[in-house]
Amino acid sequence: MATNQTAHADEHAHGDHRPSPYNPLRWLFSTNHKDIGTMYLIFAIIAGVIGGAMSGLIRWELAEPGVQIFWGMADAGNLGTDKLFSVQMPDGSHKAIFGNEHGYNVMVTMHGLIMIFFMVMPAMIGGFGNWFVPLMIGAPDMAFPRMNNISFWLLPVAFALATISMLVPGGSMGQGFGGGWTLYAPLSTSQQLHGGPSMDLLILSLHIAGISSILGAINFIVTIFNMRAPGMTLHRMPLFVWSILVTVWLLLLSLPVLAGAITMLLTDRNFGTNFFNAAGGGDPVMYQHLFWFFGHPEVYILILPGFGIVSQIVSTFSKKPVFGYLGMAYAMVSIGVIGFIVWAHHMYTVGMGLELEAYFVAATMIIAVPTGIKIFSWIATMWGGSIDLKVPMLWAIGFIFLFTLGGVTGVVLANSGIDTVLHDTYYVVAHFHYVLSMGAVFAIFAGFYYWLPKMSGLKYSGLLGGLHFWIFFVGVNIIFFPQHFLGLQGMPRRYADYPDGFAYWNYVSSIGYAITAVGALVFFYMLLDMFVLRRRKLETAENASPWGEGATTLEWTLSSPPPFHQFNELPVVAEEKHH
């Protein structure tokens, strides 16, 4: 590792002209990658709380058979007095705040979209990517700092449009769009079911979020290709930088396809085109192809930065370089490439030819090979290492375990024969929550606990962090493991109610949500304790690198928090001393 004495010497000189955090213009006009990264992280936390609260309503509704919260269909006269979330109207009747079963579907739809576009992506790419890609490659900032500002500020706009979309008329069934995060035609184009402005606002929201991500992707590509410090060759870049590089290429190639598909939805809805309308010679299945050509790379976009984060953490807390560095980097590249040729495994039930299905089954299963390389390399990194089970390491090991479990059910679902049975059941819900709700989210928490002292210069309570981890770990498993059973028994997704036979495991699953919510409270108490109650600064000796000798990437050569402008003199990365 190139030590960077100059940056240390500079930190109290001109590098540290940090404007006041209470000046709103600092944030509004920010061109500083660390400030923008911080805004992304705060935005992701807010969106995560909203999306998490929505999943709370979903689990509340599903806690027992019958309709609990979304009872709007039954609101005749005073029936609503003893119902949950009942509000009295001026004429004395009672209405359900959250509407009817359509309201439930809106919740499910928006939970998915918010968690994907406004929580995981901003946290991983915008937040950690902005903060640590320039630091790790020895760059003073991103290549286009002003474009970086636009990338961030488009997101709250997109989020506002998505929120308004939930409040305006969606169609004959009530407010909001309830057709699922995939926005499948013809449900999303039907004037009868979703004729209101809700779907149009959602399309606009996704367009703007997409533009934000594409601008961010271009910024990362240029930064990583052109702004690496002397000696920082591509094959010496930390794996987190590699993961962001692959991710932003996926964004660049897949997001325009989503933009095209939802533009066609927009014209089908408003301008009389028939792209997806069978009555006019169009084909709704074409929408599915377009959507999943974007959608499958998108799920790798959500998880790849997590792979990078976990690689850094496992190496740091095992005090060993990552096992098989090049294999790890190119495993991510090949996951990215294969991610573009497996999309139809999301739509086995549309009636493809057997040989086409066989291709998609085989291609999908091949993804397990590079993924397996990553899992085994993480284990091999830990093997024989001097393992320190600090909070970030707990989350990283939790990630490896739970992501592998989700990967195993993914291989099951890759089989078209089995998928025909399990398609759109809770088995699928369990699968993608194991890889995303536990995979991606655990990786985000791992990265957060890993880099929080670096970003803030403060210490957090390891006890609270550990408590957060263990409550979360138990909670999410109790939520999602029983959903495998429900799916295997045939419980379909996206219904507000279910037969009595599914009651037991749904109840267990909802208890799991309550446990997880307690874990989230511990997380916020940990933040309160860290930033307000105790506010302990890192000691001088461990200021640059609180994690000791295992933390070898460039960000640990700087002070904590890093100077407002770093690397005035570029660090030189020596051979043999990288990643």
Add this chain to the structure above:
Amino acid sequence: MAMSPNTPQNIRWVAICVAIVGGMLAIALNAAPLYDAFCKVTGFGGTTQTATKAPGVVLDQTIEIRFDVNVPPGTPLEFKTGQTSETLKIGETGLAHFTVRNLSDRPVKAIASYNVTPHTTGLYFQKLQCFCFEDMVFQPGQTLDLPVIYFIDPDIVKNRDTRDVHTITLSYTYYQQADG
């Protein structure tokens, strides 16, 4: 340190990225004709084929063709088929009759759309004459007899996906057009 972002290398990569985004967007927005061409060539999604003459070969193997007709709810048309199924030899030319009656007291403009299941047989369902994807106007109370002349391409027995298919369902839907 002030570093201008507009160095030639940076601009070059931005240009490459913008070209990629533009290219992907162009492909996506032209998906309809591309997908259409793909379906016609491969019979994907049960897209049937059109032929100009019957095949020379008739196999000594029969296949059952079932006929399904429907209209979306609220369409003022009665759509019937003259036969629920027909069994013929593979390669032999078949004739199916359909009748459409306008139940309303005003002209109805409608368009027919169809496909076959299993979808994989689309490539082998050859139509010599049909009514499809053309606007038709039905006068009040009018009844029209619409024939379909078709044959099953003998190559169907050579494809692993379709050689075990013994029943093909042809499904027609009549959609009312907005201005009719």
